[in-house]
Amino acid sequence: MTDQSNEDNELKEEQKFFTAIKTAIDHEVDAKTISLAKSNQPYDKAKIKAQCEKTFFSQIQHEWEKIAEKLSPFFLQLKHDHPDLLNKMQEGVPSSVEKLTESIKNCKKLSDFNKLSPTSKLTAEEIKELNRTGRKWFREHAFDKALSYFLFLITCDPNNVENWLAKGMAEQNLTNYDDALISYSTVLNLAPDYALCYLQIIECLIHKKQWEAAQQCYSAFVENTKPEEYRHDAFLTSKVKNIELFLNASLKKRH
Numbered sequence: 448m449t450d451q452s453n454e455d456n457e458l459k460e461e462q463k464f465f466t467a468i469k470t471a472i473d474h475e476v477d478a479k480t481i482s483l484a485k486s487n488q489p490y491d492k493a494k495i496k497a498q499c500e501k502t503f504f505s506q507i508q509h510e511w512e513k514i515a516e517k518l519s520p521f522f523l524q525l526k527h528d529h530p531d532l533l534n535k536m537q538e539g540v541p542s543s544v545e546k547l548t549e550s551i552k553n554c555k556k557l558s559d560f561n562k563l564s565p566t567s568k569l570t571a572e573e574i575k576e577l578n579r580t581g582r583k584w585f586r587e588h589a590f591d592k593a594l595s596y597f598l599f600l601i602t603c604d605p606n607n608v609e610n611w612l613a614k615g616m617a618e619q620n621l622t623n624y625d626d627a628l629i630s631y632s633t634v635l636n637l638a639p640d641y642a643l644c645y646l647q648i649i650e651c652l653i654h655k656k657q658w659e660a661a662q663q664c665y666s667a668f669v670e671n672t673k674p675e676e677y678r679h680d681a682f683l684t685s686k687v688k689n690i691e692l693f694l695n696a697s698l699k700k701r702h
Contacts, residue, residue: 475499518602521595528580536568566603574603581613590620608638615647624651642672646686653690658697665694
């Protein structure tokens with residue numbers, strides 16, 4: 448792809464992004480002015496627009512705060528594992544809520560928004576290193592530490608099925624089955640034939656003693672996956688056999 452094509456694509460993305468913001472704000476302004484007009488109340492459209500803009504950007508800031516709170520265990524762990532990467536990620540990031548809100552309002556391009564995120568400071572290789580560290584903690588059964596990494600990694604790439612699966616498996620090992628099921632559901636939305644994901648879901652449902660749901664998921668697994676793709680995978684075939692034995696045993700008990 449040429450540099451010109453890249454620039455054109457970036458421009459289209461920026462136009463789409465800012466058009467979406469403008470549309471959302473305009474919709475709120477129109478709703479408020481129509482409501483006031485119907486009740487014959489006086490109004491100042493400029494003041495209403497200013498109020499709607501303030502509310503909109505406050506909501507964005509609030510969502511970012513929630514994400515930051517959820518990721519705080521990751522940043523604490525990163526300080527121990529990779530202090531150099533933590534320092535790099537914190538460079539240029541607004542240091543207070545007020546500064547963050549002001550920075551959001553001053554964004555003129557999509558890239559300006561992206562720069563406010565700590566993830567924008569990382570190279571592809573550095574993100575791979577974070578992935579390796581998360582998997583290392585998982586192998587060592589430090590599932591809470593692994594989870595903190597994969598929570599961060601899905602913010603870097605929300606469409607990465609492997610990170611969603613790893614997040615779900617960490618949650619499952621921490622017995623957070625409902626959270627794990629949400630992660631696995633995201634995997635299947637992105638990759639409907641992901642065999643291992645079905646099996647992980649079935650295991651969670653078994654732990655929750657939701658036998659019928661587990662059986663239904665097993666039927667979906669048979670229907671939507673291709674056995675020839677995992678027939679020679681000892682881990683998966685063993686997992687399938689164990690699940691089949693367990694489901695059959697539970698079915699006999701219920702009848």
